[in-house]
Amino acid sequence: MVLIREFELKAKEVFRSGRMPGFIHVYIGEEAVATGVCGQLRKDDYVASTHRGHGHALAKGISARDAMAELMGVVTGCSGGRGGTMHLYDPTVGFLGSNGVVPPGILIATGAGLSAKLKGGDQVAVAFFGDGGSNNGAFHEGLNMAATWDIPVIFVCENNMYATEMPFAKATKNTNIASRAAAYGIPGVQVDGNNVLEVYEKTGEAVARARRGEGPTLIECLTYRWFGHHEGDPGVAYRTKEEIAAWKARDPIQKLHDDAIAAKLASEQEFKQIDVDIKGELEDAAEFALSSPLEKNETALDHVYFNPAAD
């Protein structure tokens, strides 16, 4: 969680310095979801992510260097600088891509799960999407198909209460997304998305169920993004300052810290060391990304088509 938090803070810093191309959607405030979910996954399991996908990528195993370089659009990025913030890919850790569209990751993960099932493996696939994605037709098509065919996929809805600027309560009549699982005949569970241990526990049940061949689960994680939809959106025109402050007071990292200290599972010194180590990792990642070269025109036409003779 700290890695994700520090990664996003560093990305914001570089973006605001004007050196980062494009625009970014940061995940700060939602770290417990990616961390708790991906903590239950093996390296060969699959994840299909969203436009707000840096946290998912890091939690699934893409390095801070590879991800930050991709945000900078340089050749050392995990997609060679061609994808950018919303198109992080890494087949070595089963990361099927973040995505610029809402929410085809639901379908992509379902397809990966079907592939695993047909090949006789026991991998599972996870689709991350938001409350906005839950109102899109792909949600229905994907959940219906996955349920019907008992596909090993876990649908993780990060309900941060706003689809860009649209409050969820104004976007649907039934705001309990987990309850929609009943429509597909699959389990649905709502969890505190700012409690990493609860996310981890409920994901574990869903993953075990999927690996047993019993099909998908829908997990709704109630959470909140601290900042605007993208960098540059202050995020206050449609949200009150009181609401933002209340959610910041429920910081998932602070909660884990407080719980662990209270249970005497970790010391302050250990937490401080994590902060120091990760800040150093991010300094290195930013330095790596900012010093890496951009793609040259000579290779810009490569990989439009897969060509076994050339690849």
Next chain:
Amino acid sequence: MSETTTLISSASETPSRQAERIITYAQAGVEGVREEMRRNPDIFYIGQGIGPRGGNFQQSRGLWEEFGEERVRDTPIAERAQAGMGVGAALAGSHPIIDIVFLDFTLEAMGEIVQQASTIHYISNGRYKVPMLLRAAGGGVRSTGPHHSHTFWSFFAHIPGLKVAVPSAPADVKGLIKTALRDENPVMFIEHKGLYNTKGHVPEEEYLIPFGEARIARAGKHVTLVTLGMMVQRSLDAAAKLTESGISVEVIDLRTLVPLDKETIFASVAKTGRLAIVDEAYASCGVSAEVAALVAGEALDELDAPILRICTRPTPHTFSPSTDAYLVPSVDRIVSEVADLVGKKI
């Protein structure tokens, strides 16, 4: 590979040879898919009605019986899920066949085809590939009407990252679909619903037809007709009539739009000096525009006359049996317009 192509080209010109096996366009497709599914266990097939029913056009007949319901799966009416799941399965190492059945309904899956399938190999810098076959039948036949007659092949040919086949002959269906299933890119395989029951010689042995090689369906010397799909037979019928008036027509069946065989077109135009493009799709921004631009840009000196485009007139598709025949290029219209092009009255 080119020897096989030659064999097929000559075979289709001599359909009366006794040893030839004659099967339908639909059967040829099934045979190609069956051979590849036997060869590659990673191939699976999903679509609406492609299981026990054998496909709306019998384009998957017998596959469910042979390969079972794990690998041959009927889906709900959810084209977007079919295509999106195809992408995910391809990324995870399978080679899905996604049968959308009607080309019209690829619109329901367009985001997944264009924004995901076609782009991921490039934007992952080659780290992922997306081997999938998207199969759908286009075109109109006997008043299939506004929502079942579309001819969207140029949509897909416009998109880098997709390959596009539009076969017209049974032998080509088999050879091209086998090639498509060995290609690890997303391939749009667009058959024609009016051709599924047409018959032709299809070799029983295994063969592949490469993408990017047009077929000279008829040799001629006065005018080149570049065409595809359903319009190949109409162009051949028109060519036979035009011969009676002393006009010798060369008919080129493009077979694939991506990659497009420019060289065969240029060589033909160099011989004939005249070019007409016959397309069941609309003229505007379509295949005919692309072929015309290529010839104008790279072989203009070979032309003795303006380029002629004979295409479906630009209206939505109609159910009306009379005007349907007026709107879509007919043999008579091809004959008349080509005769005008070469300056002969018929």
